[in-house]
Amino acid sequence: MxxxxxxxxxxxxxxxxxxxxxxxxxxxxxxxxxxxxxxxxxxxxxxxxxxxxxxxxxxxxxxxxxxxxxxxxxxxxxxxxTFPDTVSVKVDGKNLKTAKDFMVGGGSKKTNGTYELVNIDTAELDNWEDINQYINNKVVVLPAAAEKDKRTYKLNAAGYIFTHKKNLYWRLSDAVEVKPYFYLHTYDSLINDSKVISVNVNNTFYxxxxxxxxxxxxxxxxxxxxxxxxxxxxxxxxxxxxxxxxxxxxxxxxxxxxxxxxxxxxxxxxxxxxxxxxxxxxxxxxxxxxxxxxxxxxxxxxxxxxxxxxxxxxxxxxxxxxxxxxxxxxxxxxxxxxxxxxxxxxxxxxxxxxxxxxxxxxxxxxxxxxxxxxxxxxxxxxxxxxxxxxxxxxxxxxxxxxxxxxxxxxxx
Ligand SMILES: [Zn+2]
Missing domain, CATH: 3.40.630.10 (Zn peptidases)
Structure with missing residues (x-):
């Protein structure tokens, strides 16, 4: 030098x-x-x-x-x-702000319905067979780390909510296919202790x-x-x-x-x-x-x-x-x-x-x-x-x- x-x-x-x-x-x-x-x-x-x-x-x-x-x-x-049309989420009747309070999962499928929420801890995922007995067609709430855990997708869930303490940002790297469920990311504080979620997500896949x-x-x-x-x-x-x-x-x-x-x-x-x-x-x-x-x-x-x-x-x-x-x-x-x-x-x-x-x-x-x-x-x-x-x-x-x-x- x-x-x-x-x-x-x-x-x-x-x-x-x-x-x-x-x-x-x-x-x-x-x-x-x-x-x-x-x-x-x-x-x-x-x-x-x-x-x-x-x-x-x-x-x-x-x-x-x-x-x-x-x-x-x-x-x-x-x-x-892609998500050209309505994307809206309500938790216990309260609207979450799109792209501020939640980010829709890039590979989410079209969903329009109201679901009971079930909180699950990552440690419980080993018992996915037991959990499946009571979550059929409910939406599960899991910590963000569970998104990459294969056991997560053994659950019979209608959809997945992944929760974050802070730093919620959108990514598209998972948007090249449509998954057989909807999923979204939100803050712990907005979803913990909630009972019901209403989701209206419309996608168009090319x-x-x-x-x-x-x-x-x-x-x-x-x-x-x-x-x-x-x-x-x-x-x-x-x-x-x-x-x-x-x-x-x-x-x-x-x-x-x-x-x-x-x-x-x-x-x-x-x-x-x-x-x-x-x-x-x-x-x-x-x-x-x-x-x-x-x-x-x-x-x-x-x-x-x-x-x-x-x-x-x-x-x-x-x-x-x-x-x-x-x-x-x-x-x-x-x-x-x-x-x-x-x-x-x-x-x-x-x-x-x-x-x-x-x-x-x-x-x-x-x-x-x-x-x-x-x-x-x-x-x-x-x-x-x-x-x-x-x-x-x-x-x-x-x-x-x-x-x-x-x-x-x-x-x-
Ligand atoms: Zn970027």
Whole structure:
């Protein structure tokens, strides 16, 4: 790292530009637009995903970045369970607020009825045969940990309520099939000691839903056949019933905005990059990383031509620094990023982690593409998979992240 420093200093001295590269107001505009109700939470109700994909494609076009192939859109199909219609829950006659007091299970089947509630402790699950004698067609209430316990599903229950002490958030990873029961998540305090639940959940399941990744590129001036790839999922959780949508401002309108901000800068003739740049805005991350998996299996360029890939997912904060998943698998990139940061003091802290399949870098990393997933850390914006991820996203370290990625491309 000490050896790198003089070289770095020189390289950085010659790259000071007069106008700022990044444009925070442009990023804010993109994030606010993507998080607006126009796109229905960028899920599959009202084709929110496709509307968002078309908007992102038009923004790429405006920047001057080119499509890869005939179109900016690269379609593929997924199976997905959705909740376009009524989703309502009453406990002992009292309405629970959708997506605030409860989250419907992503794979829930259509249900309309009133059921007796039975509280069960995880320790009791070994006696599921005995329990079954008295729970037939009742709804069982269990601690959240029981959701992953196989014994839970031996119960003859009409449905399952999983309870949490705090931090209720929605996830779609279980929405690729419809389960033979309904289930939902709520707080202990709202369900314990309750007697009866009325559930009205309407789902629509699509076996072959057509969604699309959005891709664009900028040709490099010196090494056009070698690529820096920047990825970010643009999809989010969509709607939970007709009343409620998840804005996903930080997750991941922020990462999508970074791709567009970079495309805007590097498309300008005076900023042409040495290496080619590819931008991939993925669909279907929230339901199982399907967009990036499709892209890695059907890559528009040979995977061994990818010099480095950065995945950006939730990059709207930064007061606490950044986290880098897969950094330990890429020691050369990891030490370069740390050296740049030592020099420029972009972030107060960089946490380098190992391989974890938690976002869209994963499908590429598994195919030996050098890749790091960067997210920002900071208490200034902690909204995750809730209705409150609606912005304004502070973009605390937006310029710093933009500059770090730019420095990396020059120096790696
Ligand atoms: Zn997410």
């Amino acid at each position: 000490t050896l790198l420093k003089p070289v770095l200093l020189l390289a950085l001295l010659f790259t000071i530009s007069l106008t700022p590269a990044q444009d925070k107001s442009y990023a804010t505009k993109i994030i606010n637009r993507l998080a607006s109700e126009v796109f229905d939470g960028r899920g599959y109700v009202n084709n929110g995903d496709i509307k968002a994909a078309r908007y992102i494609a038009s923004e790429f076009k405006n920047t001057g970045a080119l499509p890869i192939g005939k179109s900016y859109l690269h379609p593929f199909k997924i199976s997905i369970n 076996e072959n839903y057509r969604t699309a990744n959005v891709m664009a590129m900028i040709e490099g001036s010196a090494k056009p056949d070698s690529f820096y790839v920047f990825t970010a999922h643009y999809d989010h959780l969509g709607r939970m019933g007709s009343e409620v949508f998840f804005p996903g401002a930080n997750d991941n309108a922020s990462g999508t905005a970074m791709l567009l901000d970079m495309a805007r800068h590097y498309s300008k003739p005076m900023n042409k990059p040495e290496y080619s740049m590819i931008f991939m805005a993925f669909a279907a991350e929230e339901c199982g990383l399907f967009g990036s998996e499709y892209a890695a299996n059907n890559s528009p360029v040979a995977l061994d031509k990818i010099k480095f890939l950065f995945n950006l997912d939730m990059v709207g904060s930064g007061s606490g620094g950044i986290g880098m998943v897969n950094a330990k698998v890429e020691p050369k990139a990891d030490s370069l990023i740390n050296a740049i940061n030592d020099e420029k003091k972009y972030f107060s802290d960089i946490r380098s982690g190992g391989a974890r399949c938690v976002s869209d870098h994963c499908a590429f990393a598994r195919k030996n593409v050098p890749a790091i997933f960067i997210f920002t850390r900071g208490k200034e914006y902690m909204h995750y998979h809730t209705l409150s991820d609606s912005g304004p996203v502070p973009l605390t370290k937006w310029d710093e992240l933009f500059n770090l990625l730019s420095d990396f491309m020059r120096l790696y």
